[in-house]
Amino acid sequence: MAERVERRPVNMFDVAKAAGVSHQTVSRVLNDSAAVKESTRRRVHAAIDQLGYHRNLAARALATHRSKTLGVICFDSTLYGPASMLYAIEHASRGAGYFVSVASESTIDSTTLPGAMNRLAEQSVEGVVVIAPLSETREALSGLRRDMPVVAVDGTGGLGLPVVSVDQFDGARQVTRHMLEQGASTVWHVTGADGWTETDARLAGWREELSASGRPIPEPLHGNWSAASGYQAGIALARRTDVEAVFVANDQMALGLLRALAEAGRTVPDDILVAGFDDVPEAEFYSPPLTTVRQDFATVGRRSVEMLIARIENTDDGPIDDQPILVPAQLVVRQSTRRR
Secondary structure (H helix, E strand, O other): OOOOOOOOOOOHHHHHHHHOOOHHHHHHHHOOOOOOOHHHHHHHHHHHHHHOOOOOHHHHHHHHOOOOEEEEEEEOOOOHHHHHHHHHHHHHHHHOOOEEEEEEEOOOOOOHHHHHHHHHHHOOOOEEEEEOOEHHHHHHHHOOOOOOOEEEEOOOOOOOOOEEEEOHHHHHHHHHHHHHHOOOOOOEEEEOOOOEHHHHHHHHHHHHHHHHOOOOOOOOEEOOOOHHHHHHHHHHHHOOOOOOEEEEOOHHHHHHHHHHHHHOOOOOOOOOEEEOOEOOOOHHHOOOOOEEEEOOHHHHHHHHHHHHHHHHOOOOOOOOOOOOEEEOOEEEOOHHHOOO
16 A cells, blocks of 8 residues: 655745745745746746645745734624624725634624624734624623723724714704705614613604704604514505604615505605615615715725724834724615605
């Protein structure tokens, strides 16, 4: 029986020999150095592909004392906002040359947050982004003992750490103001789920715009982000004769509300104006196409990663601006609020 020969893993010197360059040049290419000619860069990448070379990240971390890995703590959710935020953070981290390790929990509170932090610390992450749209996550962050840089996303200020979020309050004001400008005497509201910072901020923005405009403030209907809860709210609102406009706290609930109004014979936008929040990819294909508020997740992801890396790489321990970053929300007007 023939003796089995173990094949040695391809290393950087093999790539250098195949490309006809020094191993220092290969290192510069791998680290995206600008001090490499494009023709040389292409030759090195061709050799990497031909030989099937993979970087030894563990060896690199030992040599540099840097893992180049960021941690992200999030809660299990298929909702558009949190899922899009996680993708945006991962994409921005990759663009900055960092890897990402994710710790997800069914909820993020004072019990689960320290455990998630410990798991990420065991993976030698250099800093952590916490996606924190829940009030209980905010409370947990306030009491967190931080042994590494932490940035909160989707939360609110006053946590004693950097925060990046979309301006939910102003987004709600924009969409409410828009429907008043379309001729509605007031705007009804279907809220998001209890315990969410977005629910509170969108409710407050809607209420503030109505108050500033001197309009009646109807009692809000309570939803839970699901299309089913929007449908139930739509049934209740369709029974009333004084409803001219409805701002729904997310697009999924708006979808359910639109169906309930259609089944009741109420036409959107001729009878009732309807608007949502988030601008999910399907919103422009709703019937009718939905006016909504777009959240710039890409910018939130990029700014949160920039803030975190600035703290990781602040080797002189100089002062860093910890002011919360509010990313503007954008009103997207479509047919559901345009009367013919």
